[in-house]
Amino acid sequence: MQRWTSEPLDLPVPPAAIARAHLEFQGTRVSGPSFVVYTFVNADGERLPDDADREHPRFAGAFSVFAYGDCWGATGHCDAGRGPVSAFDRRPEHHLTPVTFTLDVTDAVKRLEAPEHVRVTVHAARPVDPDATDVLRFERLALYAYQ
Amino acid sequence: MSPVSQVRAPAVTAAVRLRKSVSRLTPDELAAYREAVAAMQALDDNRGWQYYAGWHGVPNEWCQHGSPVFLPWHRSYLYHFELALQEQVPDVTVPWWDWMDEAGIPGAFEGEDNPLAGSAIRPLGVQPQPDWPTETWREPGPAREPRPLPPPLISRYEWLMEPTDFLEFTRRIELLHNNMHVWTGGTMGQVPWAAFDPIFFSHHSMVDRLWRIWQVANPGALPPPQLLDVSLPAGKRPIFTVREVLDVQALGYDYAGSTAVVGGTL
Numbered sequence A: 001m002q003r004w005t006s007e008p009l010d011l012p013v014p015p016a017a018i019a020r021a022h023l024e025f026q027g028t029r030v031s032g033p034s035f036v037v038y039t040f041v042n043a044d045g046e047r048l049p050d051d052a053d054r055e056h057p058r059f060a061g062a063f064s065v066f067a068y069g070d071c072w073g074a075t076g077h078c079d080a081g082r083g084p085v086s087a088f089d090r091r092p093e094h095h096l097t098p099v100t101f102t103l104d105v106t107d108a109v110k111r112l113e114a115p116e117h118v119r120v121t122v123h124a125a126r127p128v129d130p131d132a133t134d135v136l137r138f139e140r141l142a143l144y145a146y147q
Numbered sequence B: 001m002s003p004v005s006q007v008r009a010p011a012v013t014a015a016v017r018l019r020k021s022v023s024r025l026t027p028d029e030l031a032a033y034r035e036a037v038a039a040m041q042a043l044d045d046n047r048g049w050q051y052y053a054g055w056h057g058v059p060n061e062w063c064q065h066g067s068p069v070f071l072p073w074h075r076s077y078l079y080h081f082e083l084a085l086q087e088q089v090p091d092v093t094v095p096w097w098d099w100m101d102e103a104g105i106p107g108a109f110e111g112e113d114n115p116l117a118g119s120a121i122r123p124l125g126v127q128p129q130p131d132w133p134t135e136t137w138r139e140p141g142p143a144r145e146p147r148p149l150p151p152p153l154i155s156r157y158e159w160l161m162e163p164t165d166f167l168e169f170t171r172r173i174e175l176l177h178n179n180m181h182v183w184t185g186g187t188m189g190q191v192p193w194a195a196f197d198p199i200f201f202s203h204h205s206m207v208d209r210l211w212r213i214w215q216v217a218n219p220g221a222l223p224p225p226q227l228l229d230v231s232l233p234a235g236k237r238p239i240f241t242v243r244e245v246l247d248v249q250a251l252g253y254d255y256a257g258s259t260a261v262v263g264g265t266l
Helices: A106-111 B027-041 B049-056 B070-088 B154-161 B166-184 B199-217
Strands: A002-005 A020-028 A035-041 A059-065 A099-104 A120-125 A140-146 B017-019 B253-255
Touching (some): A035 A106, A059 A106, B154 B166, B166 B199
Parallel strands (some): B017 B253
Antiparallel strands (some): A002 A120, A035 A120
8 A cells, every 4th residue: 555645735725714625636647557545634644554444533535546557558558648749630638648636625624623734645555456555646736725 | 482491300209218227127128138248249240249348448448537528428338339239139228237326236247157247358450468358357345445435325426416517527426437447346447448347338327327317407517618519439420429419318218217208199
């Protein structure tokens, strides 16, 4: 299982005024085996047990990524960096183009008592390889909050 | 002649076919569906199982995930697949797997000598590689955390139906869809091989049914205008646009329980 804790994220609006908050995992890679992500907020990631579940008081949300598994094609088939080959190339994006996953964390953030910032801890695992530690690969984590 | 053209009713009107829950099929209906699937599995041409599975995964990869046309593309796909079933056994429809209300994998998809329990994987038109699976399998319900939610997912129904915006509904239903693929595991948990498993089509019949229910509850909530004329890749004509798959009855089917229609006076 992969464990990861973010740098602190500033809350864009005062905690008491939050009507809705969501996390965006931007640029998430969908190659490799499918996997499941649990997120926790301000959970002291070092001490969070590996078997922390959806009932944990700092659990914020979960999502599953239906991924493409091992590349079945020849060399270059799964190179998501292949872009348009001409200005007239209107074909759909490559099947492994990174995806953004959005998670509503309103309830979890509102349960925090006057947080100055939010740290997100991630537990991510592949059912076919539960010990893997390179599971969730993404470019940025963004926290959006709305009054 | 009047310059005003008239629109005529079609000369022949046809009743739409109903898709039903796989666990509520009569024994005869289930036998007919199994017969149709078995017949497709025995065909290695462009009427057969391998051909249609290859639209979604190996070798064509036309499926749309993480995309605003996730729902329309899979509706078009099931339309074509269902017609292929009906070429084998008239009147069968793709039953839905009701993972909102049922725990586990329905018994209809299990057991020996059952074409719904699995399928060979022999993609058409490509040379199989040594590391490719040769048949489908499932590994439902991972034991360790973190893991997908097990069915039934009824606790998520209200959350799913809450949005009035098509794109937000799409985002939410795709998350539940992903959950069920990953929960089922095996080849169902891998995009290139998932559609070779017969349970795939009933999973997507359920996804499509939930979209239909949401459409009935939100009749004015269309996809954004820039999506309506996007075409949906398919191996056979018609190649639909998003606009053309919004009305399931125009595609010849509906879901049992989602509508009730009686004849008029004509």
